[in-house]
Every structure is written in structure tokens, then in C-alpha cells.
Amino acid sequence: MTRPTDHPRSASRxxxxxxxxxxxxxxxxxxxxxxxxASSSGSSSSPKAWQQVAADARxxxxxxxxxxxxxxxxxxxxxxLAPAAAKLGVTLRRVPVAxxxxxxNRVLAERQAGTTDGSVDLxxxxxxxxxxxxxxxxxxCGWAQDLPNMKYTNPDDPLLTRDFGTPVRxxxxxxxxxxxxxxxxxxx
Numbered sequence: 001m002t003r004p005t006d007h008p009r010s011a012s013r014x015x016x017x018x019x020x021x022x023x024x025x026x027x028x029x030x031x032x033x034x035x036x037x038a039s040s041s042g043s044s045s046s047p048k049a050w051q052q053v054a055a056d057a058r059x060x061x062x063x064x065x066x067x068x069x070x071x072x073x074x075x076x077x078x079x080x081l082a083p084a085a086a087k088l089g090v091t092l093r094r095v096p097v098a099x100x101x102x103x104x105n106r107v108l109a110e111r112q113a114g115t116t117d118g119s120v121d122l123x124x125x126x127x128x129x130x131x132x133x134x135x136x137x138x139x140x141c142g143w144a145q146d147l148p149n150m151k152y153t154n155p156d157d158p159l160l161t162r163d164f165g166t167p168v169r170x171x172x173x174x175x176x177x178x179x180x181x182x183x184x185x186x187x188x
Contacts, residue, residue: 050148058089065103066124068096073124095120100129107138124175127164134166141171 062085068074077094085092097103103123110118125133133139144150153160153174160174161167 054088061091061093062121063093063095063119064122064124065095065097065120067100068098100125104129104133107133108136111138125172130163130172131166134171139171141169144170144173147173
């Protein structure tokens with residue numbers, strides 16, 4: 001298996017990704033800093049100007065809960081996203097979990113206990129965990145379309161509008177897409 005930066009075009013994509021990753025982390029982090037109540041899972045009340053979001057983020061600390069078993073993804077968060085967020089005045093702390101369900105269970109337990117400023121700010125989530133959180137009204141929604149770089153995505157792309165069949169409804173933003181390349185020697 002090759003790393004994304006092993007291909008020349010992938011290296012330039014990675015450089016472009018670095019340019020928007022920190023602001024995206026900031027927006028997601030600010031949107032997710034408090035465990036939302038059921039009424040906030042429909043849409044955002046009033047989108048702030050991006051400059052205000054960035055200003056509000058300064059001095060904040062964000063706990064990103066994500067699967068700890070992906071060394072490349074963990075390294076990317078630690079060596080690219082965290083330093084980029086730090087330049088903008090935000091501390092990004094990766095919280096490795098054995099299973100994303102651990103983060104979801106923490107969110108659900110804190111919501112049930114009435115905690116409004118929980119320990120999970122941001123979750124790398126997909127599939128059944130996203131669906132479970134959506135069904136429980138655990139996700140803050142209606143913010144993803146306000147991210148500045150969402151203009152570079154296709155709003156009708158089913159990979160962005162649904163997560164394993166569950167409608168996203170602005171409750172999550174794309175992290176990355178997996179790609180597969182097959183290289184072969186046609187002579188052999």
C-alpha cells in the first residue's frame with residue numbers, strides 16, 4: 001500500500017488540503033463544543049461570518065475523538081492539523097479510541113446526564129455510529145454548509161448527502177474520500 005504523498009499529484013492535493021483543514025477543524029470544533037439539546041439538531045440558528053468563527057475559536061481547546069488504529073491518519077492530525085490549528089490559536093488534542101462507538105457512547109451518556117459542555121468536541125464518525133447519533137439527536141446540525149470550503153464540493157454528491165444511507169442534513173462535513181489505484185503491467 002502506498003502513502004498519499006507517494007504520488008506527485010497526491011502531494012499537491014495534500015498541500016491544498018493543509019490550506020483548508022485548520023479552518024474546517026475550527027468550524028467543526030466550534031459547532032460541536034457543547035453537547036446539543038434536541039432542538040439544536042435541525043439547523044443552525046444564525047450563521048456567523050467566518051471571521052467571527054475564527055475569532056471565537058482563538059484560545060479554545062478541541063478534543064478530537066478518533067480511531068487510534070490508523071497510524072497515518074493519527075500522524076496527519078498530530079503533525080498537520082494540530083500545528084495548523086495552533087497557528088490560529090486553537091489547541092487540537094487527538095483522543096484515540098479503540099472503537100468510534102466509545103466516543104458516541106460518551107456523547108450519549110453525557111447528554112443523558114444533562115452535561116452541556118461534554119468531553120467530546122469532535123468525532124471522526126461514519127456509518128452506523130453516525131446513524132445512531134442522528135437517531136438520538138446527538139449531533140449539532142445545520143453548520144456544514146457554512147464552512148468556507150464547502151463551495152469546492154458538489155452539494156448533490158450522494159457521498160456528501162448521505163453517510164452509509166443516512167441523510168447527513170448538515171450534521172457532518174467530509175473528511176476525505178478513499179481512493180484506489182490499480183497499476184499493472186499489461187505485458188505480463
